Amino acid sequence: MxxxxxxxxxxxxxxxxxxxxxxxxxxxxxxxxxxxxxxxxxxxxxxxxxxxxxxxxxxxxxxxxxxxxxxxxxxxxxxxxxxxxxxxxxxxxxxxxxxxxxxxxxxxxxxxxxxxxxxxxxxxxxxxxxxxxxxxxxxxxxxxxxxxxxxxxxxxxxxxxxxxxxxxxxxxxxxxxxxxxxxxxxxxxxxxxxxxxxxxxxxxxxxxxxxGRGPTVQQPAPAATDPGTDPRQAFRTVAWACLGTLQANLAHLALDADALAAAAFVHHSRAALARLLAVLDQHASWLPAPFVATWRTYWQAADRRLTPPGPDATPSPRWMRPLHEALQAPAPGLALLAFARDLHRLDHDGAGAPRPAQPRAASSRARVRKASARAAAA
Structure with missing residues (x-):
């Protein structure tokens, strides 16, 4: 085999x-x-x-x-x-x-x-x-x-x-x-x-x-860890599960027109981000400081971008159209790849501090290029 x-x-x-x-x-x-x-x-x-x-x-x-x-x-x-x-x-x-x-x-x-x-x-x-x-x-x-x-x-x-x-x-x-x-x-x-x-x-x-199954929303997968699990390993287990949810739902939002009408894709992406930020804060003292600082900043910005305006935070077609366009830019894919790369380094480097990517929320082509270059060069 x-x-x-x-x-x-x-x-x-x-x-x-x-x-x-x-x-x-x-x-x-x-x-x-x-x-x-x-x-x-x-x-x-x-x-x-x-x-x-x-x-x-x-x-x-x-x-x-x-x-x-x-x-x-x-x-x-x-x-x-x-x-x-x-x-x-x-x-x-x-x-x-x-x-x-x-x-x-x-x-x-x-x-x-x-x-x-x-x-x-x-x-x-x-x-x-x-x-x-x-x-x-x-x-x-x-x-x-x-x-x-x-x-x-x-x-x-x-x-x-x-x-x-x-x-x-x-x-x-x-x-x-x-x-x-x-x-x-x-x-x-x-x-x-x-x-x-x-x-x-x-x-x-x-x-x-x-x-005959169409695009399906991916909910955050359970990723329970034993009480005695090494804290770094516990973080990685939950972070990988959150990343899987994010990349599946964001890909549907970027590629599938039908997904634009499905608020559930946004809802479960935000749920994965909330869980990811919580586990990052919970295990921050066990992780390399540059990794924590970089990805806390980036995922907080991503959560703001995925939060619809209004008291009930309900996605409207008018709000989702620019989100769809933003997800078709290179930056979101680069961020997911860079985070996966950094998680993989944590998997294999133990307590060693990986060189984290440096993505930034970007609203212009120049800033997108700069963020992407940092991610690739890290």
Missing amino acids: AQETELKLLLRPETLPALLAHPLLGGQRPRPRRLRNTYVDTPALDLMARGLAVRERRIGRSTLLTVKTAGTSIGGLSVRGEWEGPTRPGQPDFPALLGEHPLATTLAALADELAPVFRTDFTRRAWHLEHAGARIELALDQGHIMASRGTATRREPLLELELELVDGPAHALYELALSLAWPTDNDPVRPGLWLMPSDRSKAQRGLALFL
């Missing part, structure tokens, strides 16, 4: 030209490959219930069988088990792929029940880069997801960037993402890229499409 560590980033179609022209890609022109994937499950969705994904991938005349475990995904960074090998279409041989792993027996027992649930069809362009002491594969996937149920066929566009760690420290994935999104001073061609971290895999998106 291989372990896959990757950072998934959402992007918008209008950012593609600037991404492809980015100096970090070094003028490389990778050959596009078309990947046609069929994800299978039982009629009762037993694989989904176990947190597993099984797919057949067609690349030209070759077919690959892939099994992925649920793993963990926080701050856009996922770590999960993965097996992949050649197969015959529609004839998965799980013992041959997984060997003596217990999952081989489980999947073999379900093999006769497996049927297509949804498909993805996209073009992949991949670059191999060295950055921040790591070797990274950067894959740009563009295409669509399609699911049929009964007589209904649903389809949604797919456009995402995956940074997969080949070798080196995992925080390098965040460093590369920040460097890609970071605007170049005085360069009108590259005012910064909108890149939003995401914890939703293609399999999760495909299942939601199959089940």
Whole structure:
């Protein structure tokens, strides 16, 4: 079994030209490959219930069988088990792929029940880069997801960037993402890229499409810690949960027009911010002072920006339109990536003081560039 560590980033179609022209890609022109994937499950969705994904991938005349475990995904960074090998279409041989792993027996027992649930069809362009002491594969996937149920066929566009760690420290994935999104001073061609971290895999998106589930509000996930837990670890556990809520809801507000009418996206984003600020104050004495000062200031400003005016603080369409536009600027994605990067440093540096990012609330393009540059350079 291989372990896959990757950072998934959402992007918008209008950012593609600037991404492809980015100096970090070094003028490389990778050959596009078309990947046609069929994800299978039982009629009762037993694989989904176990947190597993099984797919057949067609690349030209070759077919690959892939099994992925649920793993963990926080701050856009996922770590999960993965097996992949050649197969015959529609004839998965799980013992041959997984060997003596217990999952081989489980999947073999379900093999006769497996049927297509949804498909993805996209073009992949991949670059191999060295950055921040790591070797990274950067894959740009563009295409669509399609699911049929009964007589209904649903389809949604797919456009995402995956940074997969080949070798080196995992925080390098965040460093590369920040460097890609970071605007170049005085360069009108590259005012910064909108890149939003995401914890939703293609399999999760495909299942939601199959089940007819639209955009869902993510509520702050419970992140209880034992009384004897190390205070730094307790802070990190709750902070990662709050970050997951923030990035999911803010991405919907930035990308999905329907979300503009859903005050719940704003409400639960503010609830996550309130919880994050509370746990930051509660554990401030156990954390590096620069980290606390920087992120307390930033998240307080973000909370003010997400607070609708008026005594009942109810979002109105007139108030939400500029919020939607602000969330389409590079700064919010940069802040989420920088905070995830700094949390990851806390995870691995213990009590050592990481160099925190220095985001600032910005109302002008110049201030957005300055904030983004600080975040990427930290």
